[in-house]
Amino acid sequence: MNGRGLTLLGLAVVGIIGLACMLLTPRFVELDTMLDLTVYMIMAILALSLALIWGYGGILCFGQSAFFGLGAYTYAIAMFNIGESTIPFLLAILLPAAFAALLGYFMFYGRISDVYLGVITLTVTLILFNTVNSTAGPEFHIGAARLGGFNGIPGIPPLNFPFNSSTVINLEGMFYLSTAALLATYFGLRLLLATPFGRIIVGIRENERRAELLGYDPRAYKLATFIIGGALAGFAGCLFANWGNFVSPTIFGLAQSAQIVIWVLVGGRGTLIGPIVGCVGIQWLSAALGSNQPSGGSDLWSKIFANVPLILGVILIAFVLLVPKGLIPTLANIGASLLRRRRNQRGFESQ
Numbered sequence: 001m002n003g004r005g006l007t008l009l010g011l012a013v014v015g016i017i018g019l020a021c022m023l024l025t026p027r028f029v030e031l032d033t034m035l036d037l038t039v040y041m042i043m044a045i046l047a048l049s050l051a052l053i054w055g056y057g058g059i060l061c062f063g064q065s066a067f068f069g070l071g072a073y074t075y076a077i078a079m080f081n082i083g084e085s086t087i088p089f090l091l092a093i094l095l096p097a098a099f100a101a102l103l104g105y106f107m108f109y110g111r112i113s114d115v116y117l118g119v120i121t122l123t124v125t126l127i128l129f130n131t132v133n134s135t136a137g138p139e140f141h142i143g144a145a146r147l148g149g150f151n152g153i154p155g156i157p158p159l160n161f162p163f164n165s166s167t168v169i170n171l172e173g174m175f176y177l178s179t180a181a182l183l184a185t186y187f188g189l190r191l192l193l194a195t196p197f198g199r200i201i202v203g204i205r206e207n208e209r210r211a212e213l214l215g216y217d218p219r220a221y222k223l224a225t226f227i228i229g230g231a232l233a234g235f236a237g238c239l240f241a242n243w244g245n246f247v248s249p250t251i252f253g254l255a256q257s258a259q260i261v262i263w264v265l266v267g268g269r270g271t272l273i274g275p276i277v278g279c280v281g282i283q284w285l286s287a288a289l290g291s292n293q294p295s296g297g298s299d300l301w302s303k304i305f306a307n308v309p310l311i312l313g314v315i316l317i318a319f320v321l322l323v324p325k326g327l328i329p330t331l332a333n334i335g336a337s338l339l340r341r342r343r344n345q346r347g348f349e350s351q
Contacts, residue, residue, distance in 0.1 A: 022179040041178035047275035049232035055269040057225040058205030063121030065256040067096040067230040071237025080145035084165040092238035100230025129252035152248030268326025
């Protein structure tokens with residue numbers, strides 16, 4: 001089987017597994033498990049937003065949590081003021097995209113280098129965190145929505161069917177919506193990357209100067225990629241606000257920004273399925289470690305296993321040192337090596 005055949009087979013497998021998960025999970029798992037799986041799907045969309053920007057566009061961005069938080073807060077504030085979710089849902093995508101366009105314009109057309117791009121996006125995230133965190137007083141409100149400061153915004157109304165506020169989406173419906181959105185995002189990005197636009201942004205990532213000499217404007221393509229990634233992060237933020245009916249400034253925090261980068265690193269840059277695997281795997285591991293913490297332990301090992309960030313940090317260092325390409329690319333290389341060895345053995349036996 002050639003490379004194209006393997007790609008189509010892989011897409012078919014992903015589609016079948018995704019549809020099976022979406023249709024069968026609510027029938028066989030309890031509600032709390034389905035809630036956990038829902039947030040995994042939402043965060044996987046957030047991971048895909050960085051996978052596009054960094055993995056394929058070559059733009060190291062620490063600002064995905066900023067777009068994510070903007071989407072969540074935009075939906076919450078608009079929902080309290082409008083009362084029907086169609087317009088808030090659209091605003092939660094459009095506002096982060098517009099913010100990404102404004103920020104990206106000054107960065108890319110200002111010829112900011114890669115290192116400073118990371119610093120600027122991280123600084124913007126910290127500014128948003130500190131700004132929203134300091135809005136705890138009753139005077140900080142937008143219309144009927146009180147910002148709440150470090151207490152966040154509780155009781156966010158759920159999504160409803162378009163222009164029908166009387167028909168809201170329940171918890172099971174949120175699982176279906178989040179899983180379908182993840183599948184649509186994954187296959188949509190695969191189609192985008194198969195277009196000339198997708199091939200050009202990968203070419204710019206590999207050699208920006210050569211792409212420029214060929215007549216392409218790297219700044220415009222980077223900006224477009226950055227905007228799409230910001231819109232996807234805002235979309236994930238909107239779903240997250242619906243999942244918990246609550247948002248707080250912690251979604252702008254450094255921990256959230258670092259986690260998104262870790263998901264992509266562990267799963268594998270330059271892939272789309274890798275960040276999904278990394279995101280779901282690390283979230284599951286964090287939940288498992290958090291739920292199995294030893295109670296009352298005073299010895300050294302009990303304290304170590306109770307420190308989830310420490311364990312995740314060790315895992316990240318191990319992956320960076322031992323599996324620098326990420327989990328999925330490494331497994332793909334191993335599989336390709338075994339397949340070549342098997343073909344060579346068959347060719348030798350036939351002789």
